[in-house]
Amino acid sequence: MSEIADTTNMRKAVIRFSGDSGDGMQLTGELFSQSSAIAGHDLATIPDFPAEIRAPQGSLEGVSSFQVQLGGIEIYTPGDQVDVLIVMNPAALKTNLRHLKPGGTIIADVDSFTKKNLKKAGYDDSPLADEELQKEYHVVEAPVTSMTKEALKDLGMEMQTMMRSKNMMALGVVLYFFRRSIDNTITFLETKFKNKPKVAEANVRALKAGFSFAESTELLGPSVVIPPAEIPEGTYRNIDGNTATAWGMLAAAEKCDKTLSLCSYPITPASEILHEISLRKDMGAISFQAEDEIAAICAAIGASFSGNLGVTTTSGPGASLKTEAMGLATIAEIPLVIVNVQRVGPSTGLPTKSEQSDLLQALYGRHGEAPLIVMAASSPDDCFYYSYMACKMAIEHTTPVVLLTDSYLASGSHPWRIPDMDDLPDITVPQFENDGGEWKPYLRDPEKLNRYWMSPGQRGFEHRIGGLEKEEITGNVTYDGVNHEKMVHTRAEKIKRVGHEIPDQQVYGAESGKVLLVGWGSTYGALHTALQEMEDEGVEGIGFTHFNYLHPMPENIPSIFEKFDKILVCELNNGQLATYLRSQYPQFKYDQFNKIQARPFFVSEIKNEALTYLQS
């Protein structure tokens, strides 16, 4: 691990914990991240689960990993390549070695490299003994299993139970390696296992043992010190995208004093939003697991009609099923938020992997002219903000809003500065105020064109809505064709006017120049980092702009595009934003950089592409 070995100081580092599904790598990674955050680092994390619920122990399919990037600068992604790889068994090494940087460090539980485990991983001999490996990487052979046994031997536990603390032993080693204090990890373990003092004791002992082992052995080489990042003051917590999405809704509901009704059907990778809201009965939130996605969205429509904040969450296949009812919400003009946590399609595709291929569906998936608001979050923590904004816009414009996130955001996590509720934008519920005028179901706010959201329980506001075309103002059913045309235009205009409220889009890097990188949604981190690295390397004339609002778009887009010679649209799909941009701003020429490998962009890929493109 030459790079780290020579430098005790690094600006950022990527660490990957990996082991068998039963080895507790997720918790280990989270604790490490937390200690880094407390040490003042920015960071981003991503878990990497096996697709199967439980693969055989020690098998390649059963490897579970957790990756974190931390730094003394702003960190937008969990990192491409790994500096330090922790492997708890041969299978973990086999599946993860490809992630390791040349010269990177491997910390391996050497005890687990038994004949049996090697065979399960498809090795004939121990790869640790391999000279090639030792030449290319810095290999630390730590006897984690035996040290754990040793440390806990007098606790009178069964072997299996003892082995559950192996991960804390490994964590201790890594914490020392990064010169972290172990205090708050100890506090955490003691709180978590309050009711199981023996487990707490075992974990703390293992942790300390690992730490001491690292301190006393020379195996590790010099430790790494990452200076703290400049991070705005505030209280922080780590948050993953699905939790942030769920909390955004709760915040919106509280802000406008409505009850949240989340009506969903489980689907990977969106289920956790439903799980979280199911726990939030304690906040008065309603969660409903419907019998299918259609029932879910219809129930959310019913919820909104009845005056609650109706939301439905799903992923691709479910989003397809919801298209018909989204049309109903569009013509009935009631608030509704549809969250699509995208995964790899088409059809069942690769359900646990990430892709950005539902954009065109979100824009155009419904029969008839059925425009609605489409937006996308760009990081795990800003899922909170866009979820909040989706609710706000749905309510204020009485319209369905599609919020696109994806698998990568959903499970990735990032520190989140806890907002003060007073700082979040106000949400104005469009209630009809009886100051002279007479209310009608399709009376509109003259500015925004939203309807008024009058609900059961409000005496005198009885009315009927539905999917048939409505007469303007009265909302009565009418077959009049001219009225229909007017309503189609009005519904489109209502959405278009949302554009007035959307903040201008930012450009990062060069404001004008040769190449503009364009992205949307979850690729923000990789694109932004690529830009920064290129800037750091002195590349000039590259700008970057990123879409969160996709329909309508911010109104300053043309003024951004026109300042660059070339526009490179980067997406994890076959060119959906590019297709859409061509139809919206046909005056510009767009090139594409697409990756459809069920994986996020690597920063390096973007840099390569951008640099080649710059020269082309």
Added chain:
Amino acid sequence: MSEIADTTNMRKAVIRFSGDSGDGMQLTGELFSQSSAIAGHDLATIPDFPAEIRAPQGSLEGVSSFQVQLGGIEIYTPGDQVDVLIVMNPAALKTNLRHLKPGGTIIADVDSFTKKNLKKAGYDDSPLADEELQKEYHVVEAPVTSMTKEALKDLGMEMQTMMRSKNMMALGVVLYFFRRSIDNTITFLETKFKNKPKVAEANVRALKAGFSFAESTELLGPSVVIPPAEIPEGTYRNIDGNTATAWGMLAAAEKCDKTLSLCSYPITPASEILHEISLRKDMGAISFQAEDEIAAICAAIGASFSGNLGVTTTSGPGASLKTEAMGLATIAEIPLVIVNVQRVGPSTGLPTKSEQSDLLQALYGRHGEAPLIVMAASSPDDCFYYSYMACKMAIEHTTPVVLLTDSYLASGSHPWRIPDMDDLPDITVPQFENDGGEWKPYLRDPEKLNRYWMSPGQRGFEHRIGGLEKEEITGNVTYDGVNHEKMVHTRAEKIKRVGHEIPDQQVYGAESGKVLLVGWGSTYGALHTALQEMEDEGVEGIGFTHFNYLHPMPENIPSIFEKFDKILVCELNNGQLATYLRSQYPQFKYDQFNKIQARPFFVSEIKNEALTYLQS
């Protein structure tokens, strides 16, 4: 009716029969059309039903009409404005007068203009007596009711039964007016009522009485003679779009020796396809009314998997429900035809009316990258051809195909030259021929990239397919990202290559010049007629091109577009083809002419727009 009155010769004329739903106007119109066709005219017809199943007798809502345009030239639409309007009651006059050309003829059953009926139609006094009306139109007051009574009085029928022949009395009048023979109408009536000789007798008597009345009275003015059109030789029949669509599938199934399995759920205006195939058990066709649209498409997928030609038919709301399963068929790469008989959206919209607003959904409605073939028919009779071609392409390219028709095509009818089955293009079922190579489920034809369609019953071809991403060639489930990218590209490329087989798109009128009119689907008739009329009027530099193949598009499109200064995309929606063209051929600038009034284009509207645009 000045125009007709002065000319015994006309190139074309529009006749509209209208009366109460119970008055049999549809049959009357059809018989008139048939006699015109036999007389060698080209023609196009359209019914106009009330939206309600049965509105009160004599009411405005209960008026049912049938319009036909016939001519000595090629006729592409049922006509904008009417030359001769037949009204069986005051309500029919009230609702239809707006369709009548200035100077047109009204033939009214004067007996029906009773106080009671006038009141139901909202008239205070009889409009027939109105001087304004008499000045603007040629009003023929025919005592249809009383003449019918008189003609049938000695048949010993009940009054209500007698009154059912009123329409034949009116038909007799109109037939004479156009100098038609009544012979084949008589033959038709005698065949139709073979088992009810009394009814046959009553109808024939009424018909003859009407004819004689017209011959002997001066009320009508000079009759109209339309010279026959130049029509290719052959055997003809009238066909509406839904029947033509159904028959196209039957023809395709017969051609490739497969059994048709039509699996659908009823929905206006697509139900008639299902009704027709339900009758075609006599041809061995299978029809299945599923419990919903999702079941319908899934059953069609099951049918195709099992080796039948699986087809599902629907309209907008149903098409929305089918999007998820369309993704399955895309990744499973099996033949499947989805017919969407478009109606007015969004949501339930105006279910009995026509619109072209499901194009973007057909192109982009599915989650994930799920390209498929999209095509559209342009006239009731060519629904046969495109339905046939949809089946052919689905089979030969092992892919879902969306065929778009609409309400207007579905119920409109046009003479159809019955094809010789031998003249229809061959359909090659992609069977794996065991000449050395080994078969695998995702082995492809190297040219077209289709899979082989091996079905249960074929020993040795057992295999499993589904919605998860597949390894190329083997079709095994794999989570490999690079393979996924390859498969996404392969599926896209497979559809792209269909472009090689699609005939070059035609240009009508000027091959190059100032303005190119662009249309797709059911607007062909109006656009083509507008072009012809403008050419006849000496307007120069206008061309017209029409899309039937929407994805992929014919390969010569750019070479057409580049020859015109301006491109005007005309659609019955808010600009969906224009949006799509911008993304596909961004090198051109597109202007739009959109109508969203739940009605087809009038020829005159297009001419106006085109001429204004030409000068702009």
Added chain:
Amino acid sequence: MSAETNIEKDILTKKDFQTDQMIRWCPGCGDYVILSSMQKAFAQLGKPRHEIVCVSGIGCSSRLPYYMNTFGIHSIHGRAAATASGVKLSRPDLSVWVITGDGDSMAIGGNHFIHAVRRNMDMNIIIFNNKIYGMTKGQTSPTTPMGQKTKTSPEGSFENPFTIGELTIGAQGTFFARVPDNNPKLMEEAIVRAGKHKGTSVVEVLQNCVIFTDGIHEEITGKDTKDDNQLYLEHGKPMIWGKEKRYGLKLNGMSLDKVALGDGEEGNGQDHPDLLVHDAYNNQPELQIALARMQLPDFPIAMGVLREVEAPTFDDLLHSSIGRARDNTKHQKVSDLFQSGNTWKI
């Protein structure tokens, strides 16, 4: 819950529930009677208009909300029960009515129907069973009898129809009633009882479609035949019917036997102690199922409330669960939630 609920009860009449929209059913359609019975029943039930929501799918029947002066949603085909579930679970204080047809509820909407019933969501499902798709002009529905010719079964349907009562009970239903569309009194009564029942009430109305299945219920509802062909079930009353009450029902093992009580005889429970006595409140459904299954010509068609049993409702359970969680939480506001667990300060 943010909505102000109005405590003062209105005294309303049928007329108060009428709207100004022109009713667009065919003259003579059975739907008219259902509408008017519902309006009368609503007046009886005494909920103010603004606390009632009628939710329908798509079909002739599903047009009803436009004619009912309450809150209403004319949703999409088949999804009325799902949409109404969203209303009820969001606002348990509202009186929620699902208006649906045999196609809407049993074909495309079958799943939402059985799930609403299973959950015992406190709402009332009125099914207009004309055994056909009226609105789309005459296709087979899941209740169309075998042999019936329709547009999609031109040679007679060969699909085995559902018996709505059986399906309801099979899906754990707590309330099922059946009424003919030409007995407004019975209908009103059943609707009122449905409205009062806590849980999902299913009311099947044998409705005549004058256009596509005219007379399909004639044998059951016809003037001359109705007495002999309908058994009106009343809780606690013996099962006697027919012109001059000439028939009774007995149990034979687990089967039903139709017995003649003798001509002209005024049968009643006391005279015939072995006659079955209707027990709508019995939680065990076997007899109620047997009654729901009865078919002509061997048996009469059971009318009235066949089953009405108490069970917890989904909406109650949900909201008491929320109430308990709310009582025990540290998260009074979202900011409490945000600050909970592991946080750190910079």
Added chain:
Amino acid sequence: MSAETNIEKDILTKKDFQTDQMIRWCPGCGDYVILSSMQKAFAQLGKPRHEIVCVSGIGCSSRLPYYMNTFGIHSIHGRAAATASGVKLSRPDLSVWVITGDGDSMAIGGNHFIHAVRRNMDMNIIIFNNKIYGMTKGQTSPTTPMGQKTKTSPEGSFENPFTIGELTIGAQGTFFARVPDNNPKLMEEAIVRAGKHKGTSVVEVLQNCVIFTDGIHEEITGKDTKDDNQLYLEHGKPMIWGKEKRYGLKLNGMSLDKVALGDGEEGNGQDHPDLLVHDAYNNQPELQIALARMQLPDFPIAMGVLREVEAPTFDDLLHSSIGRARDNTKHQKVSDLFQSGNTWKI
């Protein structure tokens, strides 16, 4: 029908039905036993592999087709029965198997399930009932018992679950069997009988999910409790069960009574003439429903084939209707159809 059907029957063994794909269920999952029982049953049934189609939805259970060397479709969530219906009605000669979970068939797929059952489509539905969504990691399913904690009901489910047997029979089912996943013999037997039944056969397997509902059937299937808690129904045999056959079932009105037959006594029908005797072939379902409804602790869980009655199948009726139409038509070829009715020559 274009496909060549192979007349020669293979003699196949369980092994012939295995594929080369790695099985991806959790170690110890109940699904393994079902797979192997199905493979054995298929070998017994004797249809050649290329005439069998397994159709599944999405879920752990629905992965089965990949491991079964026949034709197979791993369709989309909930739609297995619909997809399989398309196969069967297109190709009535094929043996069609629906592989599904409690979520797949009872939640999103509930409608297709009841409609397949109603139509009596000749296919076999094997439901892996682990009372949870396994694949998506542990949410409430429509068969999850009240009170069970899941990811979506962290405080215990308050949804009233379906009883699959009741729903099946309520939807006009002709065949219903229930088996535990730890009795391969019984399972194989039930699957074979399902395969032989003409019509929709529903087999509910009480399957253990070792991850999310481990032990949920333990009371029923556990070594120590299974004898007392399972009543294995055999047609024509008296309803006796328990360790040393110590219990029997009797009828009491329309209710069931569990009676003790005395310790150690070898109960049988002759000794206890008033014990109920199982009649799977009885078309009247009331007793079968009562058996399907039995719950612990008052009653044992009924296992085996509860109902198996003859009725015409949809696919037979459809194809005989087609046959009749074909016999009587003038339209031998599409050109005959095109030329029929009103045509004219130019």
